[in-house]
Amino acid sequence: MQEFFAMGGHGLYVWLSYGLSFLVIALLVWRVRSARRAFVSQARARSQRLSADLQAK
Amino acid sequence: MSLKTLWHKLGSPRWFYELSGPWTTGFGVAAALLLAVGCVWALAIAPEDYQQGNSYRIMYIHVPTAILAQSVYMTLGIAGVILLVWRMKLADMVLACAVPFGLWMTALALVTGAIWGKPTWGTWWVWDARIVSMLVQLFLFFGLYALREAIPRADAAGRACAVLAIVGLVNIPIIKYSVDWWLTLHQPSSNLLTGPTMPSEMYLPLFVNILGFYCLYAYVLLASLRLEILRREEKTQWVQQHLQQQLPEQPQAV
Numbered sequence: 001m002q003e004f005f006a007m008g009g010h011g012l013y014v015w016l017s018y019g020l021s022f023l024v025i026a027l028l029v030w031r032v033r034s035a036r037r038a039f040v041s042q043a044r045a046r047s048q049r050l051s052a053d054l055q056a057k
Numbered sequence: 058m059s060l061k062t063l064w065h066k067l068g069s070p071r072w073f074y075e076l077s078g079p080w081t082t083g084f085g086v087a088a089a090l091l092l093a094v095g096c097v098w099a100l101a102i103a104p105e106d107y108q109q110g111n112s113y114r115i116m117y118i119h120v121p122t123a124i125l126a127q128s129v130y131m132t133l134g135i136a137g138v139i140l141l142v143w144r145m146k147l148a149d150m151v152l153a154c155a156v157p158f159g160l161w162m163t164a165l166a167l168v169t170g171a172i173w174g175k176p177t178w179g180t181w182w183v184w185d186a187r188i189v190s191m192l193v194q195l196f197l198f199f200g201l202y203a204l205r206e207a208i209p210r211a212d213a214a215g216r217a218c219a220v221l222a223i224v225g226l227v228n229i230p231i232i233k234y235s236v237d238w239w240l241t242l243h244q245p246s247s248n249l250l251t252g253p254t255m256p257s258e259m260y261l262p263l264f265v266n267i268l269g270f271y272c273l274y275a276y277v278l279l280a281s282l283r284l285e286i287l288r289r290e291e292k293t294q295w296v297q298q299h300l301q302q303q304l305p306e307q308p309q310a311v
Contacts, residue, residue, distance in 0.1 A: 013175060
């Protein structure tokens, strides 16, 4: 097992490459999903305010 | 549906939004599966290279990200042409939404290349034609990002980005042929379609990862486009109705 992680002395280079790549992938996926969640909740609040205003008039 | 009606339907962001929901989920699931299989295969199952040892396993990340960097740039160039010629709204959204993904893929290709270069060539960086032309592409992505931010009027910003994207297409063949035109440190690529110079147990995981990265691109681009459509069409009736259908405590996943 230790041999597998050591990668014959190239462990640092290999794991650094894969680690960075997965960090970037996670960031890209998280960014669009959280932006969507934030937008949906804000837009819902805006549209509820709008319909409340219309009813008040 | 004929190609002509498809072309006209693409003019309607609402039609695209309604169609793309299941595709987004599908590409997301496919990307997760392919990348999981591809990376385990690449790291644990593929044999060691007789010359480079284990450092060559970086190839399974380096090559897909470099290919994707080109593909994203080509998408931008094509979207630029469609925007300038047909003024399609969706093309402008693609031009805006694909930039971050392309920027990150180019950066990853450069960084994993540097990390691979250290144990293989003995240096992190060299002013080689392939590497410099990729660096130019990174700056093009930065430029596209900055240009949109710098121009306040959305339609003018879109057209300016379209022009920059089209001009930047010149760099694509330079990147592709740089390893043949200038014989420097970067090795020529193995042609995967006309008979790879690698044995199959080495290139099959590469195929899986390339496919996985393409699915990831499709997922991120579609998800960003869907959000952009909601943003730009927020005041329309269909978006208002769509927002009401989404429960506040359980926002739609994709």
